[in-house]
Amino acid sequence: MPVTQFAVTDTYEYLNGFGGYKESEAIEGTLPLAANSPQKCPYGLYNEKLSGTAFTAPRDENQQTWLYRILPSASHQNFEPVSASSSQGLATPTPSFGTHFNAIPNQLRWDPFDLDKEVSWIHSLHLVAGAGDPTMKQGLGIYIYACGTSMPEKTAFYSADGDFLIVAQHGVLDIRTEFGKLLLRPNEICVIPRGIRYHVTLHNNEPARGYILELYQGHFKLPELGPIGSNGLANARDFQTPVADFIEDYENTQWTVYGKFGGNLFSAKQSHTPFDVVGWHGTYFPYKYDLGRFSPVGSICYDHPDPSIFTVLTAPSHPHGAGTAVADFVIFPPRWLVAENTFRPPWYHRNTMSEFMGLIMGNYDAKGAGKGGFQPAGASLHNTMSGHGPDMQTFEKASTMDLPPTKVGEGSMAFMFESCLMVGVTEWGLKTCQKVQESYNAHSWEPLKVHFKRPESSRGVSNGEKKHAVGDAKDASSVHALR
Structure with a gap:
């Protein structure tokens, strides 16, 4: 099937292609010419660099984006811990990665995870499994999400721990990111890299459920194709990145930004929206993909x-x-x-x-x-x-x-x-x-049957026992003849 037949139409615009350099303006002329950091940015905007890798990472691995926004993300009150009992808290915080995971050899299988119609995105995140430690930027975490309500208005969430690979199983997520909007439907995936703010709204208030892999180290890339050649598997042209789309909300307003940091949740108040990026350019951004392609x-x-x-x-x-x-x-x-x-x-x-x-x-x-x-x-x-x-x-x-x-x-x-x-x-x-x-x-597997049948002409040989058979002498002479 070339594409998935979706019940909900995605009307948002996107930039096509996996990775590489991209740029987008919600207002023409937002991006400065040549210089990334002019003395004065167009339209009185602030410039802010978002770094997904070290400044000195090799060019083909370097992921950085320049944002041109109404106010910088640094403008907020202090972050404070959020209790797990809060309606916006993490239901499964991870305070001690050294002892938190039960490493066992048993094969495990889970029945379908329940939808929870009472919680929104953040509180619906349940850590199921993982390895490593986000504070050391090593390993991964695996989550189930199951939410029944949209995130409260004027809130945003981000993870400083790693990139979120979200696999939608039921329901539609309408996601506003700093870079623009994307719609995530069942049989689609999206990746929201480390540090990027976003807000999740449910489509028509329908509950949503799915899976998340949080990548603590590095970033996702397309696999090498080797002998397959230049096309096949997930083709780069089928990935979609949001276009710039911003909100003007910076007078007599209050927003709450929630951040997952070291496996725990924190929140900070600020007097402006985090979704005020009027234009951006670079190599670090969210994207989505239709698995049917x-x-x-x-x-x-x-x-x-x-x-x-x-x-x-x-x-x-x-x-x-x-x-x-x-x-x-x-x-x-x-x-x-x-x-x-x-x-x-x-x-x-x-x-x-x-x-x-x-x-x-x-x-x-x-x-x-x-x-x-x-x-x-x-x-x-x-x-x-x-x-x-x-x-x-x-x-x-x-x-x-x-x-x-x-x-x-x-x-x-x-x-x-x-x-x-x-x-x-x-x-x-x-x-x-x-x-x-x-x-x-x-x-x-315990019911597996034994289908083994010993050949009638063979009686087998136990360890250390010499094999004696009618044809042994003849076989040996044949071997010497071949030599």
């Missing part, structure tokens, strides 16, 4: 390929070696399977990477659906070196079925957050949410 590749002869061929975005972990990621975002879209004489679902495996999966809609071809199965709005975690693969029913069917060309995943979209780190689970994810399927292993 992904162009999958696969085997056209035999064998099931690695899931890495479905990588949409990757965040490399350079200390762990080339080709290793602190986070990969992988999807399993509708696609044709044509491999001959091949077990077509994912094979059984143990992985040095940790795999957190979610289901946006439909059924995943490697797991059973329905109550107690892998369902939309649910999730699973297969941690470092924890064995996993198709459940018993899927194996039995796939190992005996005819193998004509088959379209799988129609009306379905599963995804995976994959990381080289050992991912731990929070108390909320393990106990408080009460969604963990205690019988996941018993349902999926």
Whole structure:
């Protein structure tokens, strides 16, 4: 399918293309010519540089943007801690990353997470799993969001801890950022980089739910295509960035800015809107992408390929070696399977990477659906070196079925957050949410049958026992003859 068929039309304008340099003006002439910091900016604006990387990062990795705004973001009162019991507080704050995550080898699966019609964006963020420490800019956090109301008027939120990769599963998020507005619908993703302020409004007051990967280190990029060539997977032209759009609200007004900092929430009052950027230019900005535009590749002869061929975005972990990621975002879209004489679902495996999966809609071809199965709005975690693969029913069917060309995943979209780190689970994810399927292993793999049949002509050899067979002498002479 070339694009997703959305129930809600996106009427916002966007700039097309992944990464690179972009610029946008809400009023023509906002951006100064040549100089970034003239003595006086056009229209009496302030200039402010937003840095997503170190000033001295290599040119092809450097992410910086110049903002031209009515008042700078530095103009606010002191930030104060926000209690978790507050209606705008973080429901699952993370005060101690060294002890907060429960690292366990068990395979885990969650029933669909509930919608909460009483809370807005910030309070709906539930930390499920993660690894590392945002204060050291290392690792990642995985969240479920489920909100039923829009953020209060004249409020904004940002995370100083990392980039938010938001995967919409249910409901529409109308997001106003400092850079402009974007609409996020189910089967779309958006990335809001570290530090960027935004406000979330629900479309037609419909509750919204989805998944978030917060990247504490580095930024997402498109994966290298290698032998695939110059096109395929997520094509750069299909990513969309907001155009400049601002509010004039700086007289007799009060706004509250909430910031997530070191895993905890703080708030500050200010006498002007944070959404007053009249123009901007640079390489650091939010963006969105329709997963229906992904162009999958696969085997056209035999064998099931690695899931890495479905990588949409990757965040490399350079200390762990080339080709290793602190986070990969992988999807399993509708696609044709044509491999001959091949077990077509994912094979059984143990992985040095940790795999957190979610289901946006439909059924995943490697797991059973329905109550107690892998369902939309649910999730699973297969941690470092924890064995996993198709459940018993899927194996039995796939190992005996005819193998004509088959379209799988129609009306379905599963995804995976994959990381080289050992991912731990929070108390909320393990106990408080009460969604963990205690019988996941018993349902999926304990029922697997033994299909092994010893050949009639073979009696086997135990360790250390010499093999004696009728043809041994003849076989040995044949070997010497070949030498």
